Amino acid sequence: MSEATADPRLIQARIAPKRGVRVSWSDPVFRSIVWQVVIVGLVAAIVWYLIGNTNANLAARHIATGFGFLGRVAGIPIGESLIPYNPAVNTYGTALLIGVLNTLRVAVVGIVLTTILGVLIGIGRLSKNWLLAKLTAFYVETVRDIPVLLQLLFWYTLLQSLPAPKQAWHLGGIAYLCNRGTRLAELDWQPAHSWALLGFAAGIIGTILYSRRARRQQDATGVRPAVWPVALALLIGFPLVIWAILGAPFTIDRPVLRGFNFQGGGTVSPEYFALLLGLVTYTASYIAEIVRSGIQAVPQGQWEAAGALGLRRGAVLRKIVLPQAMRVIIPPLTSQYLNLTKNSSLAVAIGYQDIVSIANTTLNQTGQAIEGIAVIMAVYLTISLSISLFMNWYNARIALVER
Template identity: 50%
Template sequence: MASSASSPVRLLYDVRVRAVLYQVVAVAFVVGVGLYLFGNVSRKLAEQNIATGFAYLSRPAGFVISQSFISYDSSDTYARALLVGIFNTIWVSIFAVTLSTLLGLLVGIARLSRNPLLAFLALIYVEALRNVPLLLYLFLWYALIVAVFPPVREAWQPLPEVFLSNGGLIVPSLRWSPAHTGVLVAVILGIVLGFFTASMLRRRRVASGQSETAWPLILVALLGPPLLAILLLQPDLVVNWPEKGRFRITGGVQVTPEFTALLVGLGLSASAGIAEVVRAGILSVGRGQWEAARAVGLRDRLTMRLVVLPQALRVIVPPLTSSYLSTFKNSSLAIAIGYPDLVMVSNTTMNQTGQAIEGIAIFMLVYLSMSITISLFMNWYNARVALVER
């Protein structure tokens, strides 16, 4: 009886049991505090006759959004408006991350150039962008776009049916339909299949010692889904041409000054930090790697691409994740120049409905979800490029 009574006590001395128990207690405590706060807030709001809950998302929004990557009208619901803000935030963040990565890679390599003028210019670029607040640069780029380009009635026309003014860049576009969406999804699927096919064939080639790459299989995986989608869906290629009026240009697709200023500001500001990360990663590779590559006849450009950068990635990728997260979260500054991102749409929604807690909770959840997604993807990529020590 004594041994059976002491068995629960003996379990408490097990490290794994205690670790699980501590986590259960911590989660229960957090959930309990959250439920208490939620109940307290709900009770106080009810006493002041303030509506709560998310039923307002199904009501018509009644406001216009200046730029949308999906179809939207003022008669659509608040949920649709918030979805527009989410897509606007995601798209500008993706473009900014791409721009900052390319510029950061080039500037980081230029910082180590043997040409003193090029290295000095890269240093000025990094220091100028790192030591000025991003918000000031957003104002600067937006003011330059509005001041340099002419008004809509005097819009430049660098190419036929292409107009450039302080209202933005307007170019012809396709009339989008569900068939085009299906083809776009098929293109993304083809890229993913092509990537995995190439990775699988590369592993087989390394295991068998072969030197040839099975390009036909990669091309089939890459082009097969889009071609199949085009044959099945048969999307119409109807072009929506811009038409210049006296006060505005209708038709086509417009790249607004707000989007451009935000993209340039986010991209350039983040590229300065990425440049320093790239420089640190390259310097972490031993000098002997350069000498060994030159000894076998590789030029500096090939040495950088084939020898140095693959080894530098294990130093570059972890801080690169922080840069990407900062770029995504800094997109919330778009409200300062009038770009309709998630924060701006949420603020408009909260002003009209008076339900601030729900609105803040929604865009906090969106930013948290996207940040976790970026972290998981970068951790996966970091595991793939990590070098296995011998």
């Protein structure tokens, strides 16, 4: 039947939706909007009820709320701190800041060390050397099946069983290992060293910019200028010139046994050392499996083609296989970084004063339990989101782009 002979009412029914919008419950878009509004309303009502109920209970028990306690003198003794701290003068806010810095100290160093160890073990599992492959496999299958808390207690007990300072194990007067921690000779830091460090950072930026310029010149002319002379001048020569201009101070502060303990040098406490060892060895066992699976995800033909070109196995791994495997490795690797950061909260079990330990002491002294827990949650949420954002940016940077 043609349009001309069709029923006028059918024609009107086809045209009607174009003239106006008729909303009905059968419309899936309308239903989804309604359900979302209902769910958001229910969540808002539950949150409003919980906040009101909490405020009423706190008022009935005459418990003050708010973060005003952060300005009060803390009086919390803290064994190790990256910034100056006096419990008789500094406030709870400063004490909590020290807890955050101690947590970051574990997380940042732990992520670097566990990445190095995990990559080496993961590659070792794929080695053609039978002994190396079996040893790394034994490490992975053993360490990751033992609870991390038990491993922390094991390392802490082992470090506590070391000899006293007078019988400390030493390495040529440079490092001493005893039950009170590890003492290391360190550089007596001067302003000249800070300026030289800034010069090194500027050299890194300059090297990156010059490398990009060399790449663009190679794309345009086919000839790539040498980058290493510029990098050597910026990364080594420039900081050395700054250091020499400012007087070239260089004094080593060595630890010396005086009385019942060492004086001078740098100190690594048994609590921090045990926490770092436990988290690194535990997390590295998972990263090793991630690296192994990522390498195995690269087709075998890549190895064979590179071998046919005469490349050594190590060069093939570094320049061909690992860059491709990174696209598989990065997403689960991010989860392991987050796990290591969150597992650092177990530091309270061995006496290391991180944000959890200091916040628990703070809320016990002030009675501000809700605020203390909120600070802990905010710190870990901020650190975790920062790690996720950086790793997602890096993952997007190395992703394959179809053109």
